[in-house]
Amino acid sequence: MATSPPSTHSVGVSVPRTDGTAKVTGSARYIDDLPGMPGEIFGRTLRSTVPRGVLRGIRLDPSFDWSDVTVVEARDIPVNAILMISEEQPVLAEGKILHAYEPVALIACPDRLKLDRAARAITLDIEPLPAILDIDTALAGKDVIWGEDNVFKRYLITKGRGDAEGRAASEAGIDAALAACDVVVSGRYETHHQEQLYIEPQGFVAFWDDAGVHVTGSLQCPYYVHKVLKRALDLSSERVHVTQAVTGGGFGGKEEYPSIIALHAALLARKSRRPVRMIYDRTEDIEATTKRHPAIVEITTGCDRDGTLRALKARILMDGGAYMTLTPVVLSRGTLHAAGAYRWQDAFIESVAVATNTPPNGAFRGFGAPQTIWAIERHMDRIARAIGKDPVALRAQNLLRSGDTTATGQTLGLSVGGHACLEAALAESGYHEKRAAGPAVNGRVARGIGASVFMHGAGFTGSGERMLKGKVAIDLLPGGRLQIRTASTDIGQGTETVFRQIAADAAGIPVTHVDFAVPSTTVVPDSGPTVASRTVMVVGAIVEGASREIAERVLAEQAAGGGSFTEAGDRLLSREREVSCLKVYEPPSFIQWDDTTYKGDAYPCFAWACDIAEVEVDLDTFEVTVKNFWSATDVGKAIHPVMCKGQIEGGTLQAIGWALCEEVVWKEGLIKNPRMTNYIIPTSLDAPPFHTTLIEEPWPYGPGGGAKGIGELPMDGGAPALAAAIEHATGLIADSLPMTPERLHTLARTA
Amino acid sequence: MSVSDLRLFEMRRPADLPDVCAVLAERVSRSEPTVLLAGGTDWLVEQETRPAFAKEAALPLVLDVSRLPALRGITLDGDRLRIGAAATYLDMRRDPAVLARAPMLERMGRDIGAIQIQARGTLGGNLATASPAADGVTALAAYDATLVVHSVRGERRIPFASLQTAYKRSTRAADEVIVAVEIDLPPAGSPWIWRKVGTRRAQSISKVALAGVAVREGDRLTRLGLGMASVAPVTALLSRVRTLATSRPLRDLTAADIDAAVDADVSPIDDIRSTRDYRAHCARSVVRAFLRDLGAPV
Ligand SMILES: Cc1cc2nc3c(=O)[nH]c(=O)nc-3n(C[C@H](O)[C@H](O)[C@H](O)COP(=O)(O)OP(=O)(O)OC[C@H]3O[C@@H](n4cnc5c(N)ncnc54)[C@H](O)[C@@H]3O)c2cc1C
Numbered sequence A: 001m002a003t004s005p006p007s008t009h010s011v012g013v014s015v016p017r018t019d020g021t022a023k024v025t026g027s028a029r030y031i032d033d034l035p036g037m038p039g040e041i042f043g044r045t046l047r048s049t050v051p052r053g054v055l056r057g058i059r060l061d062p063s064f065d066w067s068d069v070t071v072v073e074a075r076d077i078p079v080n081a082i083l084m085i086s087e088e089q090p091v092l093a094e095g096k097i098l099h100a101y102e103p104v105a106l107i108a109c110p111d112r113l114k115l116d117r118a119a120r121a122i123t124l125d126i127e128p129l130p131a132i133l134d135i136d137t138a139l140a141g142k143d144v145i146w147g148e149d150n151v152f153k154r155y156l157i158t159k160g161r162g163d164a165e166g167r168a169a170s171e172a173g174i175d176a177a178l179a180a181c182d183v184v185v186s187g188r189y190e191t192h193h194q195e196q197l198y199i200e201p202q203g204f205v206a207f208w209d210d211a212g213v214h215v216t217g218s219l220q221c222p223y224y225v226h227k228v229l230k231r232a233l234d235l236s237s238e239r240v241h242v243t244q245a246v247t248g249g250g251f252g253g254k255e256e257y258p259s260i261i262a263l264h265a266a267l268l269a270r271k272s273r274r275p276v277r278m279i280y281d282r283t284e285d286i287e288a289t290t291k292r293h294p295a296i297v298e299i300t301t302g303c304d305r306d307g308t309l310r311a312l313k314a315r316i317l318m319d320g321g322a323y324m325t326l327t328p329v330v331l332s333r334g335t336l337h338a339a340g341a342y343r344w345q346d347a348f349i350e351s352v353a354v355a356t357n358t359p360p361n362g363a364f365r366g367f368g369a370p371q372t373i374w375a376i377e378r379h380m381d382r383i384a385r386a387i388g389k390d391p392v393a394l395r396a397q398n399l400l401r402s403g404d405t406t407a408t409g410q411t412l413g414l415s416v417g418g419h420a421c422l423e424a425a426l427a428e429s430g431y432h433e434k435r436a437a438g439p440a441v442n443g444r445v446a447r448g449i450g451a452s453v454f455m456h457g458a459g460f461t462g463s464g465e466r467m468l469k470g471k472v473a474i475d476l477l478p479g480g481r482l483q484i485r486t487a488s489t490d491i492g493q494g495t496e497t498v499f500r501q502i503a504a505d506a507a508g509i510p511v512t513h514v515d516f517a518v519p520s521t522t523v524v525p526d527s528g529p530t531v532a533s534r535t536v537m538v539v540g541a542i543v544e545g546a547s548r549e550i551a552e553r554v555l556a557e558q559a560a561g562g563g564s565f566t567e568a569g570d571r572l573l574s575r576e577r578e579v580s581c582l583k584v585y586e587p588p589s590f591i592q593w594d595d596t597t598y599k600g601d602a603y604p605c606f607a608w609a610c611d612i613a614e615v616e617v618d619l620d621t622f623e624v625t626v627k628n629f630w631s632a633t634d635v636g637k638a639i640h641p642v643m644c645k646g647q648i649e650g651g652t653l654q655a656i657g658w659a660l661c662e663e664v665v666w667k668e669g670l671i672k673n674p675r676m677t678n679y680i681i682p683t684s685l686d687a688p689p690f691h692t693t694l695i696e697e698p699w700p701y702g703p704g705g706g707a708k709g710i711g712e713l714p715m716d717g718g719a720p721a722l723a724a725a726i727e728h729a730t731g732l733i734a735d736s737l738p739m740t741p742e743r744l745h746t747l748a749r750t751a
Numbered sequence B: 001m002s003v004s005d006l007r008l009f010e011m012r013r014p015a016d017l018p019d020v021c022a023v024l025a026e027r028v029s030r031s032e033p034t035v036l037l038a039g040g041t042d043w044l045v046e047q048e049t050r051p052a053f054a055k056e057a058a059l060p061l062v063l064d065v066s067r068l069p070a071l072r073g074i075t076l077d078g079d080r081l082r083i084g085a086a087a088t089y090l091d092m093r094r095d096p097a098v099l100a101r102a103p104m105l106e107r108m109g110r111d112i113g114a115i116q117i118q119a120r121g122t123l124g125g126n127l128a129t130a131s132p133a134a135d136g137v138t139a140l141a142a143y144d145a146t147l148v149v150h151s152v153r154g155e156r157r158i159p160f161a162s163l164q165t166a167y168k169r170s171t172r173a174a175d176e177v178i179v180a181v182e183i184d185l186p187p188a189g190s191p192w193i194w195r196k197v198g199t200r201r202a203q204s205i206s207k208v209a210l211a212g213v214a215v216r217e218g219d220r221l222t223r224l225g226l227g228m229a230s231v232a233p234v235t236a237l238l239s240r241v242r243t244l245a246t247s248r249p250l251r252d253l254t255a256a257d258i259d260a261a262v263d264a265d266v267s268p269i270d271d272i273r274s275t276r277d278y279r280a281h282c283a284r285s286v287v288r289a290f291l292r293d294l295g296a297p298v
Helices: A020-025 A112-120 A135-140 A167-179 A222-232 A258-270 A282-288 A327-336 A368-388 A389-396 A418-429 A430-437 A463-470 A495-505 A535-560 A565-576 A642-658 A716-729 A741-750 B017-029 B043-049 B089-094 B096-101 B103-110 B123-129 B135-142 B239-247 B255-265 B275-296
Strands: A040-045 A055-058 A070-072 A103-109 A122-126 A151-158 A183-191 A203-209 A212-217 A240-243 A274-280 A295-303 A309-319 A346-354 A440-442 A445-458 A471-477 A481-483 A514-515 A579-586 A605-618 A624-634 A690-695 B010-012 B034-037 B061-064 B075-076 B080-084 B148-153 B152-159 B164-166 B178-186 B192-197 B208-217 B220-229
Touching: A040 A258, A040 A282, A055 A103, A070 A258, A070 B275, A103 A122, A112 A122, A122 B103, A135 A346, A135 A535, A135 A741, A135 B192, A151 A167, A151 A327, A151 B017, A167 A309, A167 A346, A183 A368, A203 A258, A212 A222, A212 A258, A222 A240, A222 A258, A222 A463, A222 B208, A258 A274, A282 B208, A295 A368, A295 B103, A309 A327, A309 A368, A309 B096, A327 A368, A368 A389, A368 A445, A368 A605, A368 B275, A389 A430, A389 A445, A418 A430, A418 A445, A418 A605, A418 A624, A430 A445, A440 A741, A445 A716, A471 A535, A471 A565, A471 B096, A481 A495, A481 A535, A495 A535, A514 B220, A535 A565, A535 A579, A579 B239, A605 A716, A624 B208, A642 A690, A642 A716, A716 A741, A741 B275, B017 B034, B017 B148, B075 B096, B089 B096, B089 B103, B096 B103, B103 B135, B103 B164, B103 B208, B123 B178, B135 B192, B135 B220, B148 B239, B192 B275, B208 B275, B220 B275, B239 B255
Parallel strands: A040 A274, A212 A240, A309 A346, A481 A514, A624 A690, B010 B061, B034 B061
Antiparallel strands: A040 A103, A055 A122, A070 A103, A151 A346, A183 A295, A203 A212, A203 A274, A295 A309, A440 A445, A445 A605, A471 A481, A471 A579, A605 A624, B075 B080, B080 B178, B148 B152, B148 B178, B192 B208, B208 B220
């Protein structure tokens, strides 16, 4: 392991993680490790057991002793609404039930065993209604559960001949463009739910005092929780205090839901006048919290006989679940990635997200892109098959380069590393030789290799960062130290270490001289959410800028009054009492985006990658073993190479799970496998040897010499690379996920 | 569930086997809840899924049998291997007699949960829980093992074939403690198979698992023991396959005959872990693969 250098050059060096010792030795305190507060009671949620119905009432068994049980119902909530994009999701159901596990009432009690009995002494009087459980039924619109047509959101991206006045003319245009092509290929691709399965379930502790409400818990985005609490509890900003506890993973799953559980705990604390602890067990966590949106993507493309891509027509359908939550943003990112990493003259990409009576789907690493990248990458393999061309050659021929324009008309300029990634991964893996040799069959086991190429927009979409105005503060502390105050949280991915490295180098001080304030809305400014591959690239850039400004003031003091950096800093502090810099993110001015036409610079830049999977398929049982996984990723600049590779390998393993074994089993709107023993994620033994290459095509506006966001990208390419490898090994063509042995067996039987 | 939700229980560590048998007999006769605890890897999981907080007159009594000398130890006496009910999978994996004479047990042990479970879990617990997915039971079925049980009435020996009666039910009485299993071993070097088709490579419950041991003389099988997990309400003994494969020279076995025998021996179902069709397909494939390895032209 590398050790922290005494020098001031920490960027690019894999310094020890600053949270590492505490986590490895067990001294880190996650929310349920925090000792109970005096008078603390335990809270619990009563949930609907049907996917849709009318809530007639809540009955408390009169023979039960309710004296020490607090019960919160909808009428106890100042504003019964969870404020995300819209306000339609109630904190507790009132009148109508729209999904199984929907919260209906909250209870709390000092005695956890009694709490369990109390839960059974309450009857939720729900009259079931027929439920809408899939996209097709929602689209058919016979029964309406949201708006006028069950549609949460639609987008349309048009380009070239697909771009005309209005949807109908645009569609006619793309159809004409397709008709003029040598080869037209159509396909339909499906993806399924995925549970984040962060190792630490959701949990919060809430209490009230003269300053207002305090909630501490496992979360990604302190200010999202702040906003939701403020609205539902009808409080002013200063009266809401949200603090992050050490957080055991999120992957997007702690983007929306912590607002809900924090609010539940706060409501129970408000009514009981006691501190309340709410910790989900694994089953409740899997059942109630958000998952990856299932999607159906239909694609028709036209190309020349030599494989030059011309026209793309795509239709994306996503299942948003019962409430809107963040679905429009997920759909947006999915739509913006549907064209893949390729050049198209003409494009028409439309997308629709619908409401169903299933728990709301939400943020999950990749945020809509893995679904559409699965589709376009599988479709590239289909085109290659149709024209008899090597799938990698087809990709190389059409892969975007600097100077090309994307489907939204964004002209790519700097830091466009697709080709470099492709070449590196091909060379490392020996792809061409293995592919040419054909599937290696040894007895009843066949080995194959397959590739995917993809890009992922880093940072918020379009004008997101401009509107958001993310902020950080850097303080000068005594002893020549700096403190970073940010709402960008470390949820296991290494934020606090990487930010320290960036600040240290910007200020010219050792990384051990930088502190990271506990993210609490009372002390840290709103840096925006910890999402969208934006932490290092966007927030890191202002950490760097603000640290440099503070250092410049100290250096000026040093020049004027002499002494060391520390002495000059201490002098400055004793004179000015407070030396801080609050910096607001300003995206590069050339980035222009039109939210109404969906044209322009969808993202400031993209991270690029090529994944190559080598698999063995047991021809008797269809078990797939991933033998090797190569990944070459253009990260701009690796601030911390070990953690950067860790993100790539971990994200890829999550993609392997999504592709091969993870599956939420549904029955009439209920989840049949809400446990770690039957929601199957890969174990370390299922993890293949990873061969990860970092390519650095610097993005000049990123920190540390050009870092780009790569948190989500590794989730995008694993599934299609595996599908291509399985196809190479067996000839089985999977267009739907997951590729479990059962499904491959069915494919083989029907092939 | 968290540890704070664990219901209260009383725990004792009896001094010896007669002590366990006596306490157990008395409590069972009074219908008082009593648990023998070996590795605890099944029992603890049951605590989470049990119907919560039924009103109980008395606290459940947990008797820790994991350290009873009578239940520990693995011994080889001639061709007879005796494995204590409280020996762990890891004990088995490391035992020289198992490695030399019953390598299938060692191989099976590697597929149990992961190393942490192997270090605690026991054959006694696996047999008592009697899940049709139990890997240890499946391996013992192939060896046609004999259960040695003890109660206040003394020792009783239960041949594997008369052990299982229905889903998680057996002919062992509620007051009988499993002391050991005994296996009449095939000659050293005899062919065997352990093939677990699970959900992943560790911490996995069998979708289908095949255990097999055989003794081959020329082109004939003189002994064939088989067990299969997760294809029936109890561990499948594949009796038709056994009869078929020992009734004629290996060269006369056909894939169609084998498949038909397997189909008649198993009755898989759809559940959250897998499907009926896939299980039936795997059952046929793994049996054919074993017989192919033994020399059948299939
Ligand atoms: C994470 C995990 C993974 C697992 N993976 C597998 C797997 O891959 N394959 C598999 O087959 N199983 C697996 N199991 C189940 C379990 O580990 C095995 O069934 C194990 O053999 C149980 O043994 P134990 O000693 O832990 O039983 P315990 O939990 O101690 O006892 C189980 C039951 O047996 C009874 N009992 C125990 N000893 C005796 C005795 N001597 N006489 C009479 N009754 C007795 C107990 O009263 C109790 O009812 C797994 C369990 C876990 C938690």
